[in-house]
Amino acid sequence: AQSVTQLDSQVPVFEEAPVELRCNYSSSVSVYLFWYVQYPNQGLQLLLKYLSGSTLVESINGFEAEFNKSQTSFHLRKPSVHISDTAEYFCAVTASGTYKYIFGTGTRLKVLA
Amino acid sequence: DTEVTQTPKHLVMGMTNKKSLKCEQHMGHRAMYWYKQKAKKPPELMFVYSYEKLSINESVPSRFSPECPNSSLLNLHLHALQPEDSALYLCASSQDRGRSTDTQYFGPGTRLTVL
Numbered sequence: 001a002q003s004v005t006q007l008d009s010q011v012p013v014f015e016e017a018p019v020e021l022r023c024n025y026s027s028s029v030s031v032y033l034f035w036y037v038q039y040p041n042q043g044l045q046l047l048l049k050y051l052s053g054s055t056l057v058e059s060i061n062g063f064e065a066e067f068n069k070s071q072t073s074f075h076l077r078k079p080s081v082h083i084s085d086t087a088e089y090f091c092a093v094t095a096s097g098t099y100k101y102i103f104g105t106g107t108r109l110k111v112l113a
Numbered sequence: 114d115t116e117v118t119q120t121p122k123h124l125v126m127g128m129t130n131k132k133s134l135k136c137e138q139h140m141g142h143r144a145m146y147w148y149k150q151k152a153k154k155p156p157e158l159m160f161v162y163s164y165e166k167l168s169i170n171e172s173v174p175s176r177f178s179p180e181c182p183n184s185s186l187l188n189l190h191l192h193a194l195q196p197e198d199s200a201l202y203l204c205a206s207s208q209d210r211g212r213s214t215d216t217q218y219f220g221p222g223t224r225l226t227v228l
Contacts, residue, residue: 032214043117043203043219044156051214090155094213099144100169101217103155 002027002093006104014112015083021076021107023091033074034092086111117220119204125226134223136187136204145187148203156203194227
């Protein structure tokens with residue numbers, strides 16, 4: 001079985017500062033990893049995903065995440081955040097042979113002016 | 114077009130009412146999902162439809178009844194709900210079920226309040 005841990009429930013950061021949102025997973029088989037963002041009162045939007053190949057994946061709005069197999073991590077980073085990045089961020093994992101997303105508990109990113 | 118639409122956006126209902134939530138996608142996806150999300154929690158899977166057939170029911174109470182009239186539409190019929198069923202109900206779709214690499218595309222959700 002797979003599991004996902006997002007240790008930080010809230011991350012406050014000042015505008016234009018860098019941020020890292022942590023995601024660790026456990027699995028005995030190959031995994032596929034996703035980051036979703038949820039703005040207030042909205043559904044989830046895919047930010048980026050790792051399926052295979054290059055371990056560094058990027059989104060169109062400046063976020064990136066690196067798949068680290070030895071550390072079983074898929075941390076999300078942005079070098080300079082904006083107020084508009086304030087949202088809930090969910091890490092999710094699936095594994096070979098399964099379809100079901102296992103979501104982490106979410107990290108609320110609050111960008112301060 | 115990577116849009117999943119859901120109606121209504123908000124719904125308030127009494128415990129004796131019958132209501133329905135609707136979800137639509139036009140991406141040609143053959144797998145559709147219902148999730149329930151409580152405040153400050155991740156989404157919890159309720160049902161999965163694959164090729165218009167119910168393939169997964171995550172032990173959801175019978176007061177929730179899903180229906181997939183065609184490949185683009187997914188309904189969730191509600192009857193005799195409890196106040197603890199108040200939540201954001203999210204619909205999602207993916208190209209196919211059973212492929213762990215498939216991305217799920219989520220709708221904006223229906224905010225349900227049960228009085």
